[in-house]
Amino acid sequence: MVDRTPHTSEALASAPAPDVQATFCATLVDEWLRLGVRHAVVAPGSRSTPMALALAARSEIAIHVVHDERVAGFVALGLGLGGSPALLLCTSGTAAANFFPAVVEAGLSAVPMIVLTADRPEELRNVGAPQTIDQIELYGSHVRWFHDPDVPVAASFDSWRPLAGQAWLHAQAGPVQLNLPFREPLVGTPLALPDPMTAPSTPEPTxxxxxxxxxxxxxxxxxxxGGASGVDPDDVARLHQMTQWPIIADAMSAMRHLDGAISTADALLRHERFxxxxxxxVIVRVGRPASSKVLAQWSGRDGITMVQVGGPGRIDPDHNVSAVCSMATLLDAAPTGATGTTWLTRWRRADERAGAAIAQALTTESTLSEPGVARCVADHLPADAGLTVASSMPVRDLEWFGGRQARCHCNRGANGIDGVMSTAVGRALESGRPEFVLIGDFAFVHDSNALVALATRPADLRVVVVDNDGGGIFSFLPQATALDHGRFEQLFGTPLGSDVLAVAAAHGLATVxxxxRDELAAQMTQRGPWVCRVPSDRAANVEVHAALHAAATAALD
Incomplete structure (x- = not known):
């Protein structure tokens, strides 16, 4: 039957309040679908019922129910890395607060996300009502836009589609929060929706x-x-061809395959004479800085002209960025750089020598080391697969020892260890392709709720856990030698005593x-979800890193 109800606010004027709320939510969802939103992450709850029902009523949108709000936030982040914002819905109260880490990461990384926080109506705020907190501008400056539209009423009918469009428009540059108060009863029947509007144009970069x-x-x-550059690799290749400058490509850039790419920069720069x-x-920095402290100190010296191109906002921790330019501006300047000199040749020869020494050491080691795990994952990563790594030792091992094949995503906006597997789940759900995770036991346990219901999701997730029973990265810091062993272990080594495979098995996942190297390479060919544990020792890991750096230095000597 054709719905002949007039699409006007008058048609809703006499409708019950629950039906008005249901129509409001159905309108927002319909408009977001028209704008291209295809994923919604729903953390279960009661106050969010009107929006949850509106989402469930549309088959065009994939709904991912995630029980832990912290995990849900990072799943939405992973989905948003595909370029389109995911809807992220929760009930009122601390549920919204648990989204905070993912919202922070999305804000610092300019990842699109539409956060929908259900709330109590005005009369239940600040009166001690249960499951109620102050959600107004909850995420502060970490979101690009905030709006609290009040409880939907028929008189605001004409503003509903523009509201959805405004949220979508602002979300193209990062996360937004739409705080949605609802009154009980929460279950209603949607009536005729407002007529579709002209889609808003995508904003220009700010x-x-x-x-x-x-x-x-x-x-x-x-x-x-580096990562999160938003710059076309072909343009980077053009700048290299013009200037004959070496490309020091981080694993997060996915540009180590380019001609002129240097993959052993950390090793080269540990050689003082080189x-x-x-x-x-002059340095043209495309996107984020790499994770290497050695590279950061070398590139942060006084007297260098630093030009930033791309990236999620201005990135200038050393206060040495001379200019922020577009790649088109640099290419239009037609620089000649080092053309006709031996500058690039010298970099390439050193990179080949250091790379050969590292590869020889890693591919012939008798026991799989942590750098060896990173190299094996990089060498055997299928062409159609993604890789998400933890923002601690795994991302550094991949940068330093991953070779030219290394490519990955890492949450380097806030550089936290939280949400690594959850982000990978979102990436797998968005792409439909295999997604590998390289993570330590500390970050694995921290995000273990990402494994809840993973066995039933359409996500091919393959998790490699380097298990050294604690925070391995701290063994490389001054604290490791400045403190006695007991105090260091108490505050920094922090052994977990957790059986990571038992944790995975408890969620119905295959474990091994x-x-x-051969065992890990063979496991990588198996369809996920699964968790593979590689045992390691923190003290021995420090020695392995020192030996690899020494091998690269000897090759340069």
Whole structure:
């Protein structure tokens, strides 16, 4: 039967309040579907019932029910990494607060996300009503936009589609919060929706862009390429071809395959003479800085012209960025850089020598080390698969020892360890492709609720856990030698005593232990979800890293 109800607010004027709420939610969902939203992450609850029912009524949207709000937030983050915002819904109270870590990461990484926090109506706020907190601008400056539209009424009928469009528009640049108060009863029947509106245009990038610095075209230049750049690899290749500057490509850039890419920069710059002899005059940094502290110190020296291209906002922790430019601006300047010199050749030869020494050490080791795990994962990652790594030792091992094949995603906005597997779940759900995770036992346990119901999700997740029983990265910091062993273990080593495979098995996942490169490579071919544990020792891991750095240095000598 054709719905002949007039699409006007008058048609709703006499409708019961629950039906008005249901129509409001159905309108928002319909508009978001028209704008291209295809995923919704729902954390179960009561106050969010009107929106949850509106989402469930539309077959065009994939609904992912996630029981833990912290996990749900990072699943939505992973979905948003595909370029379109996911809807993230929760009930009122601390449920919304548990989204905070993922909202922070999305904000710092400019990941699109529409956060829908259900709330109590005005009369139940600030009066001690249960499951009620102050949700107004809960996420502060971490969101691009906030709105609290009050409880839906028929008179606001014409504003509903524009509201959805406004939320979607702002979410293109990062997370937004739409706080939605609902009154009981919460279950209603949606009536005729407002007529569709013209889709809002996508906003232009807000990062300020300047002309190229006057001293930009120098011989001794390098191109640093990191994650979250938003820059076309072909444009990076063009700049390299023009200038013959080496491309120091981080594993998160997915550009190590480019001609002129250097994959052993951390090892090269630990060689004092090489680092001094190859100090640049100009650096074009595309996207985020790499995780290497050695590279950061080398590129943060005084007297360098630092030009930022792309990235989620201005990134200038060393206060040395001379200009923020678009790649088009730099290409239009037609720089010649090091053309006709041996600058690039010297970098390439050193990279080949250091790379060969590292590969020889890692591919012939008798027991699989933590750097060996990173190299094995990089070497055997299928072409159609993604890789999410923890923001601690795994991302560094992949950057330092992953070779030219290394490519990954890492939540480096806030550099936290939380939500690693949850983010990977979102990436797998969005892409429909295999998603690998390289993670330590500490971050694995921290995000173990990501495994809840994983066996029933359409996600091919393959998790490799380096298990050294604690926080392995702290063994590389001054605390490890400045404190006695007991105090260090208490505050920094923090052994967990957790059986990571038992945790995975409790959620119905396949588990296995690998102790050799061949075993790990074979496991990587198996369809997920599964968890593979690789045992390690924190003290021995420090020695392995030192030996690898020494091997690379000896190759350069």
């Amino acid at each position: 990062l300020e862009s300047h002309a190229a610095p006057a001293d930009f075209d120098r011989q001794r230049g390098v191109i640093l390429v 680092a001094a002899d190859h100090a640049p005059d 232990t690998a102790t050799s």
